[in-house]
């Protein structure tokens with residue numbers, strides 16, 4: 554029997570795996586496209602929020618997504634190395650001339666907030682005899698990256714001069730929101746107005762960039778991006794593409810019509826009975842009140858489970874099984890009393906919620922964080938398996 558036929562008849566029992574449903578990502582992209590008339594950029598930074606950058610990017614391209622967004626230039630170069638030839642914007646360059654050179658050479662658009670970065674890009678463009686493509690960033694209130702309003706005119710003027718020299722093209726102007734997911738946040742309207750002011754400066758300098766963008770998933774799904782006079786032609790969506798709510802204020806994924814793409818699974822490594830009075834895991838933070846059947850789940854905080862989660866549970870044989878005591882680096886212990894659990898049984902740590910299993914959004918509540926952090930932190934020790942690719946049944 555060949556190894557591949559073995560694998561297909563007896564699916565390999567994996568310690569743990571993250572199954573990524575690419576058809577869910579496709580459905581979520583449809584949902585986002587229906588919510589806006591602007592071009593939808595799909596954000597695949599941080600290994601596509603833990604879902605795997607190469608496969609998610611390929612799926613997005615097959616669906617006709619013209620723009621992919623990443624934070625780091627290195628991430629953009631990785632996409633190029635994997636064969637992606639479409640438009641990519643990378644917005645978090647640090648002063649490393651060789652990486653910037655490579656991005657310019659590889660036709661990666663770069664987000665620019667400062668004259669020094671503009672200078673580095675112009676140098677790179679001259680050296681390589683190409684025209685570098687940039688998106689100028691205005692800080693409209695997040696106080697993170699972006700040019701302050703007081704520095705904006707200078708940056709725009711320098712860019713207009715470099716464009717006149719044919720060293721760069723200002724392909725876009727952009728900003729990032731403080732509370733895009735909150736439809737009642739007054740700051741969103743203020744940011745939209747600051748963005749319009751910034752655009753006027755750009756137009757007065759004789760520039761007319763195709764792409765104007767400031768909305769994220771939250772602003773698209775909350776309606777903020779259509780109600781606040783956003784003069785945008787593109788939106789940058791990450792989390793919603795992966796089927797997770799941008800914020801509890803908007804409701805959960807089901808209420809938003811999103812489908813969580815990642816299911817985190819493991820297999821029970823051991824099952825045994827402990828007596829009443831027995832403590833479980835480091836520090837004995839949980840003590841059995843009665844005889845308890847416990848299951849060992851071979852996944853822990855090294856794999857991305859949040860150790861700080863309060864009263865989390867997992868799904869085994871159609872039941873929610875509480876995690877007992879501390880989550881350790883590689884494993885955790887769950888209560889399987891009355892479940893008839895066997896070693897090798899499937900454990901769903903989180904999934905889309907169809908069966909009643911916990912979701913990443915619930916894990917986020919248990920850990921006092923956001924769904925973004927739960928999926929993004931699922932570590933490299935957990936293999937990803939893909940289902941639902943376009944054209945695959």
Ligand SMILES: *Cc1c(COP(=O)(O)O)cnc(C)c1O
Pocket residue numbers: 596598624644729768769770771789790791792793799
């Ligand atoms: C991560 C990121 C996004 C995507 O935000 P979501 O809330 O995941 O849609 C958009 N723009 C910038 C600048 C980002 O850093």
